[in-house]
Amino acid sequence: MLLRHTPTEIKERSALTVNPAKTCQPIGAMYAALGIHGCLPHSHGSQGCYAYHRSALTRHYKEPVVAATSAFTEGASVFGGQANLVQAIDNIFTVYNPDVIAVHTTCLSETIGDDVPQIFAKAKADGKVPEGKYVLHASTPSYVGSHVTGFANMTKAMVDYFAESNGRRAKTVNLIPGYVEPSDMTEIRRIAELMGVPTIMFPDTAKVLNGPLTGKYRMFPEGGVTIEELKKSGSSVGTIAMGRTASMPAARALDAKCKVPCEILGLPLGLHGTDAFVDTLRRMAGVSVPAALNLERGQLVDSISDWHQYLYGKRVALVGDPDQVLALTRFLVALDMQPVHIITGTPAGKKYEKSLREAVAGVPADVNIKVPGDMLLFHQWIKNAPVDLIIGNTYAKYIAKDEDTPLIRYGFPIYDRLGHSYFATMGYRGALRLLEKLLDAILDRKDRDADDIDMELVM
């Protein structure tokens, strides 16, 4: 009874969040910024923020995560953080020498009203930004949105600061993968390569947060989108934004700034999600879907058919980030499973909630949805109406243990298992892996609970 303090009776809470299913904007901005090549994320706030973000990302990825801070003191909080940020820019380029500094604000610097573009202008005028080096910023106060919107804002800042149109259209397609894992970004790129489409992906944390052991510590690892690529994104033939919450603002900004038309899709997760991505990419780039990709799709459908009788009617509780939760819900419904308790911690809006309700419209069970909700409510729902399976981040393991229900770890953060950095859940291959995870969880439990006489060898 780790969560012995979770009451079964659900009371309306007016003023507080218990066991959050989200965290604050700056960490999402930091994660996005790590997807720029040679970039040092910078937290414009007090010293604790970036220490927490670095620790959280380090626990999730088991990789070194670097970032710098303006290290606000009481003085800076009274007189503004300009001096700190200008000094920081100078120090960072002198000591760490990144290609880019990506500044995100915090509740502190937002509330005292620091004007980051104006501070950048001052730093440039003072010669603190060397030739060929760049700065960008996103406004990410912690009291707005969540880590997902922080990611969205920093991704949009990449467009605002760098995208330019040279009047010609290149053959490239921009891919905005959303707040997904490095492994997912690699998989999305692989699908585009299979289709023969040249792409610019941003951000791209592959090889930044899942790099090899080399015997050397590299402050700026190999991966990440380059500034050159970001500049060229303004000349691409189109943009595919994956996940409305995390990717739409950047895609819309690119449309407005450089007239690059965009398609806003859900994440390419599950059969329908990947179909939508592949089809959109095919049309946008004017290519046909290669046999190799059709094979992957066929194998996925084949596997679903092979195992569907074990999935049918299984009740699932699902908590996570909005774009993932929506795509997963659709996939579960497609597998004839029943997502019955669905929560995202991010305030993703009415329109989002409507999409979620549409996705479960055909589910023959009572479905609870809360946007935004927290993990206390999630647990209470499960206590009141038990499920066969829980999908959520590492914190959900306490609920899973207390309710003796199988758990599939999915989302952020995952502090206690290997996998998310290396094995994608996007694309047909990713869907196959998700299917494997679902079946493992369900069938392991079936075997564990089977009487001796019911124990079956062949499934």
Next chain:
Amino acid sequence: MASIPILEERQAQIHQKGSQPFEMDCGKHSLAGSVSQRACVFCGSRVVLYPIADALHLIHGPIGCAAYTWDIRGALSSGPELHRMSFSTDLRERDVIFGGEKKLAAALDELIDQYKPKAAFVYSTCIVGIIGDDVAAVCRQVEKAKGIPVLPVHSEGFKGTKKDGYKAACDAMAKLVGTGATDKIAPVSINILGEFNIGGEAWLIKKYYEEMGVEVVSIMTGDGRVDEIRRSHGAALNVVQCSGALTFLAEMMEETYGIPYIRASYFGIEDMATALYDVAAHFNDHAEVMARTRAIVRREVGAIMPELERIRKDLDGKRAAVYVGGAFKAFSLIKALRHLGMRVVLVGSQTGNASDYATLQDMCEDGTVILDDANPLELSKYIIEKRADLFIGGVKERPIAFKMGIGFCDHNHERKMPLAGFAGMLQFAREVHTSVTSPVWQFVPARAAAMAAGEETP
């Protein structure tokens, strides 16, 4: 001495013993733009108070401060688990504009009714300091209505360093101390201060003291209980661990209640034994306490020595780098590593003061690099240069060590086993041994090349 760029302002925070006159320029605020491994005031308060398991811990601020500190330190409780939940007022934009006091009062009202805690701690975060919520007034009002202590913790992140957070936590606890009944407390009694029961360490230490015949009135704050803190002023002696997280409270208790305090460290054989002997010596009018202490130390040391000897054979001559929060822990680690035959080639801390660094300097051999408030670039440079085989640090340092292909031991809050006490020393030795001698390092490219050339053995 550096081939990496180091800012002029930081030059005096990096030393190599024997190469120049030693004067560490420490206790400074980190430079803007630094990639320091340090944290904030709130973090300091949170780590100190968090293990009090039957109190409500409400974080008044945006969600991040609550999310990042939700159950990340394994401070174990033998009873209630309320401290492992995350409670936040989750301030939104409109609260920042109109103030968060009403929301705070409502949150406290709901939580206290629901969970019936023994006390409530309300942590102020950066934003609360800026928008000017009168947290103390809200706390007073709720305290009156609910009849439990509701204590504001003034831990706005920007108002100093982690140490200031320790102080804010101590200020809050000081309001509890002295409010409980002290009859029935034995004359030979102590409080254990600055021990947070990570991996169950407080239980180990408490057992030693109790076996000595010393009553442990309270542990602050490992496996902590509000009622124990309230009566802690009835103890005869405070035993304070660590570089000073709870020194502020010990000083306050000395001033107000005349309770003397001594310092202790529970890491390593010598320091652990000293921690027991010092307490026994304090109660020297009870001769049986010292006799029992001797017996305990003899028994415990005897129990771990054979295996330590075996481990030492493998580790003899290996090199270690140590970078920890408080310098006091570094002292213990240097001694403990020496026991394992290892040499310390780099040592540093986030928060050491001048006298701490002078002590470190005395303890280290010539050539040892000594750092204050280091960044990953500096750490990695000297670790490679000094050919360390082991890095001891916290969560942010672990992957740096592994990237360089050397062993690692978490001596911060992510340790899973007790490393304190005599039994903990053996655990520490095993962890170090496991990591340093892991077969995985033979696959590190640089080492693989060295081995192929016969320059190094696995």
